[in-house]
Amino acid sequence: xxxxxxxxxxxxxxxxPAFAVDPGEMLKDPKxxxxxxxxxxxxRCLVCQSESIENSNADLARDLRxxxxxxxxxGDSDEAIVKYLVSRYGDYVLLQPPFKGKTLVLWLGPFGxxxxxxxxxxxxxxxxxxxxxxxxxxxxxxxxxxxxxLKDSTSK
Amino acid sequence: MRRLLxxxxxxxxxxxxxxxxxxxxxxxxxxxxxxxxxxxxxxxxPPLPGRGENSGLSTADLKGRVSVVNVYGSWCVSCVxxxxxxxxxxxxxxxxxxxxDWRDDPMLGAAWLKKHGDPYDRVGSxxxxxxxxxxxxxxxxxxxxxxDKNGIIRFKYYAGPITPEVWxxxxxxxxxxxxxx
Amino acid sequence: xxxxxxHFALILALAVALLQATIPLIGAQRGNAAWMSFSxxxxxxxxLCVAIAFLALTxxxxxxxxxxxxxxxxxxxxxxxxxxxxxxxxxxxxxLLLWTTILTxxxxxxxxxxxxxxxxxxxxxxxxxxxxxxxxxLFILLTSNPFAxxxxxxxxxxxxxxxxxxxxLAFHPPCLYLGYVGFSMAFSFAVAALIEGRVxxxxxxxxxxWTLAAWIFLTAGIAAGSWWAYYTLGWGGWWYWDPTENxxxxxxxxxxxxxHSAVVVEKRDALKSWTVLLAIITFGFSLLGTFLVxxxxxxSVHAFATDPARGAFILAxxxxxxxxxxxxxxxxxxxxxxxxxFAPISREGGLLLNNVLMATGxxxxxxxxxxxxxxxxLGMGKVSVGPPFFxxxxxxxxxxxxxAMGLAPLLSxxxxxxxxVLMRLKVAIGLTVAGAAVAWFAQGGxxxxxxxxxxxxxxxxxxxxxxxxxxxxxxxxxxxxxESARRAGLLPRSAWGMTLAHSGLAIAIIGMTGxxxxxxxxxxxxxIGETVTVAGYGFTLKSVDPVAGPNYSADRATFExxxxxxxxxxxxxxxxxxxxxxxxxxxxxxxxxxxxxxYAVVGEPSGRISWVTRLxxxxxxxxxxxxAAMMTLGGLVxxxxxxxxxxxxxxxxxxxxKA
Numbered sequence: 001x002x003x004x005x006x007x008x009x010x011x012x013x014x015x016x017p018a019f020a021v022d023p024g025e026m027l028k029d030p031k032x033x034x035x036x037x038x039x040x041x042x043x044r045c046l047v048c049q050s051e052s053i054e055n056s057n058a059d060l061a062r063d064l065r066x067x068x069x070x071x072x073x074x075g076d077s078d079e080a081i082v083k084y085l086v087s088r089y090g091d092y093v094l095l096q097p098p099f100k101g102k103t104l105v106l107w108l109g110p111f112g113x114x115x116x117x118x119x120x121x122x123x124x125x126x127x128x129x130x131x132x133x134x135x136x137x138x139x140x141x142x143x144x145x146x147x148x149x150l151k152d153s154t155s156k
Numbered sequence: 157m158r159r160l161l162x163x164x165x166x167x168x169x170x171x172x173x174x175x176x177x178x179x180x181x182x183x184x185x186x187x188x189x190x191x192x193x194x195x196x197x198x199x200x201x202p203p204l205p206g207r208g209e210n211s212g213l214s215t216a217d218l219k220g221r222v223s224v225v226n227v228y229g230s231w232c233v234s235c236v237x238x239x240x241x242x243x244x245x246x247x248x249x250x251x252x253x254x255x256x257d258w259r260d261d262p263m264l265g266a267a268w269l270k271k272h273g274d275p276y277d278r279v280g281s282x283x284x285x286x287x288x289x290x291x292x293x294x295x296x297x298x299x300x301x302x303x304d305k306n307g308i309i310r311f312k313y314y315a316g317p318i319t320p321e322v323w324x325x326x327x328x329x330x331x332x333x334x335x336x337x
Numbered sequence: 338x339x340x341x342x343x344h345f346a347l348i349l350a351l352a353v354a355l356l357q358a359t360i361p362l363i364g365a366q367r368g369n370a371a372w373m374s375f376s377x378x379x380x381x382x383x384x385l386c387v388a389i390a391f392l393a394l395t396x397x398x399x400x401x402x403x404x405x406x407x408x409x410x411x412x413x414x415x416x417x418x419x420x421x422x423x424x425x426x427x428x429x430x431x432x433l434l435l436w437t438t439i440l441t442x443x444x445x446x447x448x449x450x451x452x453x454x455x456x457x458x459x460x461x462x463x464x465x466x467x468x469x470x471x472x473x474x475l476f477i478l479l480t481s482n483p484f485a486x487x488x489x490x491x492x493x494x495x496x497x498x499x500x501x502x503x504x505x506l507a508f509h510p511p512c513l514y515l516g517y518v519g520f521s522m523a524f525s526f527a528v529a530a531l532i533e534g535r536v537x538x539x540x541x542x543x544x545x546x547w548t549l550a551a552w553i554f555l556t557a558g559i560a561a562g563s564w565w566a567y568y569t570l571g572w573g574g575w576w577y578w579d580p581t582e583n584x585x586x587x588x589x590x591x592x593x594x595x596x597h598s599a600v601v602v603e604k605r606d607a608l609k610s611w612t613v614l615l616a617i618i619t620f621g622f623s624l625l626g627t628f629l630v631x632x633x634x635x636x637s638v639h640a641f642a643t644d645p646a647r648g649a650f651i652l653a654x655x656x657x658x659x660x661x662x663x664x665x666x667x668x669x670x671x672x673x674x675x676x677x678x679f680a681p682i683s684r685e686g687g688l689l690l691n692n693v694l695m696a697t698g699x700x701x702x703x704x705x706x707x708x709x710x711x712x713x714x715l716g717m718g719k720v721s722v723g724p725p726f727f728x729x730x731x732x733x734x735x736x737x738x739x740x741a742m743g744l745a746p747l748l749s750x751x752x753x754x755x756x757x758v759l760m761r762l763k764v765a766i767g768l769t770v771a772g773a774a775v776a777w778f779a780q781g782g783x784x785x786x787x788x789x790x791x792x793x794x795x796x797x798x799x800x801x802x803x804x805x806x807x808x809x810x811x812x813x814x815x816x817x818x819x820e821s822a823r824r825a826g827l828l829p830r831s832a833w834g835m836t837l838a839h840s841g842l843a844i845a846i847i848g849m850t851g852x853x854x855x856x857x858x859x860x861x862x863x864x865i866g867e868t869v870t871v872a873g874y875g876f877t878l879k880s881v882d883p884v885a886g887p888n889y890s891a892d893r894a895t896f897e898x899x900x901x902x903x904x905x906x907x908x909x910x911x912x913x914x915x916x917x918x919x920x921x922x923x924x925x926x927x928x929x930x931x932x933x934x935x936y937a938v939v940g941e942p943s944g945r946i947s948w949v950t951r952l953x954x955x956x957x958x959x960x961x962x963x964x965a966a967m968m969t970l971g972g973l974v975x976x977x978x979x980x981x982x983x984x985x986x987x988x989x990x991x992x993x994x995k996a
Contacts, residue, residue, distance in 0.1 A: 022940070023861045023949055044721050046295045052723070055572065059259060059284075060295060066285035088293035090190040095723030097708075102717040106708045110701035110730045117693040124689075125681060162670050165614060166663035169621075169656070175707070176652050178714040179634035180645045 021054060025062070027069050036069045039078055043068070043085065044095045052095055189312035190293055196307050197291040201280025204257060204266040213254050213280030219307040222334045223252045224300060224327070226276070226318075227289060229260045230268035232297040238317030239272045245323065246275035251331060255279040258297055259286045302327065304334045340405050343393025344484040350386035350441070351474040353379055357467035361460035365533075373460035380448045380463055383470060384441040391425075391438045394483050398425050404490035407431060407483045413496035415888035415916065423507035427498075429631060429647075430483035432510060436627075437473045439511075439518040440466070447522065447547075454543055461529035462522070469521055472654045480647050499889065499915035499922045505565040513558035513585060517623040519551025520592055524620035527613045528662050531669045536609040541602035544616065546976060548599060552592045553972035559585050560965035571923035571938045573856060573955045578727040580635040583706045584626030587699050591619040594695035597688045605685055605750060607676035611692070614666055621659040622699070628655055634710050680752040687745025687753075694738040701731055739795045739846065742839060743802030747809070761809065765801035772797040785854055792850025799843035807836045834975025838968045845964025851933070851957025858954075864947040872954035874935055875899040876908075881939065881948055889915040889922075894939035894948065896926070910939045929959045 027033040037054055043064065045056035053061040053068070064085070071081045085093050097103040196218050203212035218225070226242060228235040245253055255276035257265030262281040269279070282288040292301065292309075300318060302311040311330050318327065357379035364372025394407070398421050403409040411428045412421055426435040444466045451459050477483070526544045530536045562582070563575040576582065595615045601608045629635050632648025679685040705722045712720040743765065747758045759766070773794035780789055808814070810832065811824040857872045868877040879895045891913040898905045908926035915922060928935040933956035940949035 021860055024943065026860065042725065044723060051577065055574065060286075063259070063285040063290060067287060067290050070285075070287075085290075086190075087194075088190055088290060089295070090719055092719040092721045095721060096725035096729075097720050097722050102712060103708075103720060106704060106720075106722065106726070107730075109704045110697065110734065113697045113700040113704075114693075114734065117697050121689055121693050158671055159667070162667040165618070166660055166667055169660050169663055172707070173652065173656050173660070175711050175714050176628070176632075176634060176655075177649075179710045180632060180648045180652065182634070182710075182713050 021065060022062075025065055025069065027073065032069075032072050035078070036065070036072050039072075039081060040065055040068055042095050043082075044093050046089060046093060189309070189314070191309050192312070194309055196303055196309055199280065199288055199291070201256065201282055201288055202262075204262050204269070204279050204281050206266050206270075207274075207279060211278050213256065213278045215307060217254065217278055218303045220305060221252055222305055222331055223254055223303045224331070225254045225256060225292075225303060226300045227256045227258050227292075227294050227297050228268075229258045229297050230264040231260070234317040235298045236272060238298055238319070239275070241318045241320055241323050242275035243273045244320070246277075252277045256288060256292075257281050258289045258294065259284050300327070302330055302334065304337065310334055339393045339396050340402070340484040340486065343390040343397075344482065346386045346389040346393065347474060347478055347484075350383050350390070350437075351471065351478065353382045353386060354467045354470040354474060357383060358464050358471055360464075362464035362532075365457045365460040365464075368457075370456065373456050376460050376463035376467075377448045379467070380441065380444040383467070384438075384445040387434075387438045387441045387474075390484075391434055394431060394434060395422060395425050398422060401494070402490075403492070403494050404486055404488070405483075406485040406487040409487050409491050409494045411496075412494040413888070414493055416496065416502065417887050419504065419507055420502045423502075426510050426514075430477070430481045432514070433473065433477050433481055434483055435511060436514055436518060437470065437477065439514050440470055440473065440521060443519060443522050443547075444470070451543070457533060458526070458529050458540070458543070461532050462525040465525040465528045466521060469525070469658060472658060476647075476650050476654060480650050496888075496915075499913070499920050502888075502915075503565060503569060505561055505568075509558055509561045509565060512554050512561055516551050516553075516555025516558050516592075517585075517588060517626065519547065519554060520588060520616075520620045520623050522547040522551070523595060523616040524662070527616035528665065530613060531662070531665050534669060534672065536602070536613055536673050538603045538606050541599045541609075541612065545596070545599050545603065548592065548595055548616075548619075549972055549976050552589075552596055553969055553976065555585065555589050555592060556965065556972065557969045559589060560962065560969070563965075564962055567958070568925050568927055569923070571925055572951065573852075573858075573934075573936055573953050573958070575852070575958075575961070578705070578724045580706050581626070581630050583702050584622075584629050587702050587706075588619055588622040588626065590695050590699040590702070591615060591622050594692045594699075595619050597691050601685050601688050602676070605677045605679060607679065607685060608689065608692075609676055610670045610673050613670065613673075615692070615696075617659065617662045617666060621655070622703075624651075624655045624659060628652060629706070635706070677751075679750070682748065682755050683753045684745055684748045684750045687741055687748055690741050691738060691745070694734060694741075698731055698734050698738075701734060702727065705730070736791070736795060739799050739842075742842075743799050746803070746806045746835065746839075762802055762805055765798065765805050768801045769794050769798040780855060789850055789854035792854065793847055796843045796845075796847035796850065799846065800840055803836055803839040803843065807832075830978035831975045834971045834973075834978070836971070837974060838971030841964045841967025841969075841971055843964070844967065845961050848957045848960030848962075848964055852955050852961065855956045856953065858951065860949070860951045862943045862947045863950040867947075869950070869952055871952045872933075873901050874905065874952075874954060875902070876937060876950070876952050878948070878950065881942075884911070886913065889913045891924070892939060892942070892948075894937075894950070896937055898928070898935060898937075906935075908935070908937045910937045912939050912941070931959070932956060934958045 021037070027036060040054040041052045043053045045051045045053045045058055045061040045064075047058050047060050048056045051058075051061070053064045055061075068081060068085075071084070076084075082094070091098055091100075097106055099107055196215055199213060199215045199218075201213045203209060213225075217223075224245075242253055245251060253275050255269075255278070257279055260268075260281070260283060262283065265279070265281060269276075280288065286294075293312075296314070298317055299312060299314045301309055302313075304310045311327075313322070313327060315322075357376055361373050361376040361379070364370070364375065394405075396402075397405045397408050398412055399418070401408065401412060401414050401421070403412075407428060407430050408424075411431075412424045416424065424431070426432045444463055447454075447459065447463060447466070454462075523544050526540065526547070530540050559582075562585070566577075567573060567575040595612065598608050598612045598615055602612050628648065628651040632645065632651060634648060705726055708722050709720050712718065743762070744755070744758055747753075747761060748755070773790040776793040777790040780786075810828060811821040813821050816824075859869055859871045861869060863869055863876075863878045865878055865880060868875050870876070875898065877897045877899075879897055881892050881894045884891050884893045891911040893909050893911045896908045896910075898908055906928050908928060910926035911924040913922045913924055914920075923938050923940075926937045933954055936953040936955055938951040938953075940951065942948050
């Protein structure tokens, strides 16, 4: 009972995202369990779409959760576990696309868009201010009216 | 120059359309096997009850001859569809077919074989959490691997159950190629 | 028999649509009033035919007519009536029919409410609308006929996925479709304007109400979908960056940008070419969404049964409509007259910044959604792009926009003084910093995520800045309260709409931040009589009893919940097992409070006296729904602004003449 409360309290502090993990799967050591959950949150459930293995009810997700925990208990590092799964399932198993050659466009793309968009906005401004509209000179009568109007107008 | 700028949106659409058209021919569900041309990982799967003490599956069994490893489960509906094809392969002989009973209670796996027929020379039991299946990069059943004489995984068929056509046109030619090596 | 009538009605609708697509268009080119006015009765006839078809399909579902293949595949006699009806659009063919019904409904609405539109513009727009109809009707009739018969008729159907048997989800698709399809009007108006060769402030004023209506529905639809996911999927998540969610988000981003840039066109006669492009792109995103969900090129939990042949048809439809209009844009847009000047720091500049960032945001979501497809098509293997990518890239992009949203309404048109504006926002800035600090300390400093204070700060900033703008307008605290109240009464509804919508977004941002940053959960095997405490709430499992529903059986858990020791409430989550098709589904029990949701889920039994339970406290989640409701309400209020009704300029002139 006390362990349950401690676990709840720890989870509270760590503010972990919510999961489909069964209590039977969870590791006894809360630190290891938290590590497993964090790791799992970045691993894709391969037979669902856009869900992590932590969030999915699928059987394969369950299997992978258990296997990840087994590897953690056996002492493997996070990198080693990820490497193991990537060697089996490819980069596809990672929810966050790795920053590699083939995902360069993906990661740099948004920044590129922003640059293009801002650039377009600038070009738009420059085009506006470059073309001065030729104005005919004002007649003295018009100039006097203009002065009068300017003096009268209130701001905003 | 300005004209070109206005043409950009439709040009971008054109490029995207090409990708979409290509995309229609692909299948995003089919994650290609990552373990191709890698050696089979260490396996030592116990046998199913009722099939003999020595009839489990280990890595050593997968060396020496070109073999077929078929992953099935008593819960798998499509496996029933492909079973007759495998039975036929066993009947014709010459090619060892091994099974992995995945995520199954061994009793259920054995009972399923009694019911539908047993095409396997050896069957390894891989109950939940399916460590062997994960080690082999399996995502669903049925999936079938072709292993060459040196225990290297050379091909995975995962596009559904094995129909006689699939066996004739896809798997058998590959097996014969591997046997020639 | 009824199904055949429905089928025939669709064919008739196609014929009418073909006529509507051509005759008024030619009439507008030639100035032939009779031909132009053909669009009126034609749009009514189209709607009537498609509505008959829709009713015919509904009839088949309601009477459980399993000789209709569509009904057999998706319905079952045990289903409650509400879900039998919802089943009409819970499948590919039926949802397309709903799409088309709404499309023709909007066409009819333009005929009825757009009487004061210039006849040429109206005729052209309705012709373009009819072209879209033609495309979809062909798609339905050739590849996705909902009226196909099944012989022999089975005794019962396959039933509907239990996850979809839910009131929220019954309304989510129609709401979304009203949004998606609503943007087709902006599209049609844009293409009509390009054909005419004229985009001006009047055009923007006519387009805005239709865009706003679509936007309102899309906002509500997306919020409804998130809310449904939150209470159904059983762990309090509400957004997964799933491809279909993104497919609804992209038109929303583009549509929001369109709303704002149309303001610039109307008020300052600028950004015309961009606005037209945006109108085309927004609807293009709607069509793209349709393509992505139904073609099978992307995997999604939402995807309908996928079929590359259908995918090819939609792709062709997409290319013809969007490609055609973009080509027209490339040809015609350069000759649109350039509009008014404005300085970068000005209200127009702020709106332009909004557009830049929204467009970049939409492009980012598009890139992330399509990247797996692009990588695969280029032979680079399978790449998965999940929430971590989108959160890392999209959110930082939106932060500057939220900051700008607070500033822009206070800037003047044409040229604004940023320093003066910041001075006027002193109180807002102070409150923001204070609020962020409070949030930081409340979470225990670095015990929580580093971004939570930033998120709260952004939301607070937007809220206080928006309220400041309103306060300035009514000269609050500068004149007597009665005078402020009088000014408030005189404010145009669009001003109230903006205040509501921007405040709603602010509150929603605070809700999203709280929910993502400070959620607490506890998962355990809980015995009957045992108490588990989460975030100060004690959950005591009193009993788990079997209950029966119309088409499911369930285990209902009863929790007595205390808050800091004092009795709080009783919660009864269920774990349902549906019969047809057999699948489990969770029914979470949620109790909302001002600062968060208490959330309880019961899972499988473990042993004989204990059950898997998941207990959560989700902070600030109700604020998300409140915020979304405010945004929707703001849109509605803005929509009812009298100035939007066509003909308002005439009335204003008359009023001015009298004054």
